[in-house]
Amino acid sequence: MLTNRSQIQGTVDPQFAACRDAFEANFQEGGERGAACAIYRDGQPVLDLWGGSADASDQTPWYRNTAVPVFSVTKGISALCVLSQVSNGRIDLDLPLAHYWPEFAAHGKGDISVRKALAHQAGVPLISGPITIAGLADIAAMAARLAAEAPLFEPGTAHAYHAITVGWITSELMRRVTGQTIGEWFRANLAGPLELNIQIGRSGDAQSPIAAVEVPAEYDTPELDPSSIAARAISLNGLFPARMSGLADAMNDPAVQRVELAGANGVADARSLARLYSKAIGSVGQAPLVSEDCLRDACRTVSSGTPFGQDFAGPTWGAGLMLPWAIQPMLGEGSFGHDGAGGSLAFAHPSSGVSFAYVRNRTGQPGVRDPQVYRVVDALARILGLSIPTY
Numbered sequence: 545m546l547t548n549r550s551q552i553q554g555t556v557d558p559q560f561a562a563c564r565d566a567f568e569a570n571f572q573e574g575g576e577r578g579a580a581c582a583i584y585r586d587g588q589p590v591l592d593l594w595g596g597s598a599d600a601s602d603q604t605p606w607y608r609n610t611a612v613p614v615f616s617v618t619k620g621i622s623a624l625c626v627l628s629q630v631s632n633g634r635i636d637l638d639l640p641l642a643h644y645w646p647e648f649a650a651h652g653k654g655d656i657s658v659r660k661a662l663a664h665q666a667g668v669p670l671i672s673g674p675i676t677i678a679g680l681a682d683i684a685a686m687a688a689r690l691a692a693e694a695p696l697f698e699p700g701t702a703h704a705y706h707a708i709t710v711g712w713i714t715s716e717l718m719r720r721v722t723g724q725t726i727g728e729w730f731r732a733n734l735a736g737p738l739e740l741n742i743q744i745g746r747s748g749d750a751q752s753p754i755a756a757v758e759v760p761a762e763y764d765t766p767e768l769d770p771s772s773i774a775a776r777a778i779s780l781n782g783l784f785p786a787r788m789s790g791l792a793d794a795m796n797d798p799a800v801q802r803v804e805l806a807g808a809n810g811v812a813d814a815r816s817l818a819r820l821y822s823k824a825i826g827s828v829g830q831a832p833l834v835s836e837d838c839l840r841d842a843c844r845t846v847s848s849g850t851p852f853g854q855d856f857a858g859p860t861w862g863a864g865l866m867l868p869w870a871i872q873p874m875l876g877e878g879s880f881g882h883d884g885a886g887g888s889l890a891f892a893h894p895s896s897g898v899s900f901a902y903v904r905n906r907t908g909q910p911g912v913r914d915p916q917v918y919r920v921v922d923a924l925a926r927i928l929g930l931s932i933p934t935y
Contacts, residue, residue: 553608554593559927566923567593570916578606578755579904581920582818586897587827592815598755598905611741611811612755612903613795616707617890618744618810620882621817622714622726623662623842623864624824624833625734630863631838634721637863641666641713644720647691656699661713662864663846664703667695670776671709675783680803683725687716696773696852703847705858707778711807714864726806734833738823740816745804754811755905756796757886759789763909773853788907791885814890817901821881821892825899839894843867843880866891870935871913875900875925877933887914889921896928 551571556564560583570576578596582589598604598612629635635644637659642649644658656666671689680686690712696704706713715726722729727745735742741752768775768786775786784794794800795809803809825839826832834842842863851858860869865880872883874891875898881891886907892899902917909915925932 551595552593553595555589555591556593557590560591560924562923562927563591563920564593566919567595570919571596574916574919575906576904576916577602577758577906578610578612579902579906579916580606580610580814581902582814582900583924584818584822584899587822587830589815589818594814598753600756600758604753604755606755606905607753609741609752609813610755611743611752611813612888612905613757613792613801614810614812614817614888614890614903615791615795615808615884615886617812617817617882617884617888617903618805619710619714619807620865620880620890621730621742621744621810621812621820622711622806623882624820625718625726625730626658626662626714626864627834627838627842628733629718629721630842631833631835635717637662637842641717645687645691645716647688650692651694653691653695653699658717659846659863660700662710663861664706664710664851665700665847666706666709666713667697667699667702667704668693668709669696669704669706669773670781673781675780677783677799677803680780680800680805683712683715683804684719687712687719691716702852703858703861704773704852705777706807708780708805708808709777710864711805715804715806725804727804734820734823735816738816738819740812740820742810742812742816742820744806744810746798746801746811748802752813754801757792757905757907759792759886759907763907764789765910788885788910792907812903814901814903817890817903818899821890821899821901825892825894825897827897836894839880843878868933868935871911873913873932873935875921875928875930875932885910887917889914889917896930898924898928900924
């Protein structure tokens, strides 16, 4: 059924009308500028909505195929690519990462397992020395720099968010196993065959429009001390300003969108993200991208609690996948996925057969359970008869 109310367009199964109402309320009451939301159940789309403006001038509508930078949602996409290779036996999560990538063993990193490296325990959340956008385009060279890096802590003894560097871990691991980087493998094996409007490293022939991310002044983060681990990690040693608006400006830059940052710079629409996660768990008559046993194993908690160098708790991770935690409970136990700076979120909940994605271009308040996104997730939980726990 076509929704013609307000600026919202798209389709929705009547059973999920409450999710449509919640999405619409985000524009009427929540200050959303442009956004899209999609839900799949048992392999079929049950909600596919979009609306608003793709830019701060309100001159460009958000179209059906509008994509937007989704920041660290990219990490979940990359993790699913790696897990597809775990599922088919080409990667063992409990072998050392250096088994596949010998150079990574430098400076005492030889024993860190693939599982723990994907869960931000490799000890290399940053790369020393100057970094340029031109340098980022050489994925193999950046991976070599990371392999040569001395860890900040003994790998496997703590965790620290590898905001950008985990992308070189996943991409180089895939390259050593398949001959293709994450972006290349994803394009050839998933985005192309499934007609997904998702790119990690945007190609020159890409046709879909891209919304520009806007950071309201009240939701911008203070610029971090440039010498801090967190600042160096998210800013690539000062290449980008170490605050939310600086990161948004970087991800809006076409030059940055063209390089492959497998942990940070994916562009996607909600429909494609929800479909990818639906493919990950499979449905009746559809083989999953990742086997049930592999997925169950990958969703065992590896990292949780207070990260290295912080004094407050961070997310919970399995093997590259974010698991439910206080700020991102998703649909509770069994959920897996990843969020992105500013409020984008994509996840699956296998026991209900549901996958969900929400993307937007006006960032929300950082460090909280996002009220716009969870207005829709909470409506979805009620439809499914679920109670989202407090973590």
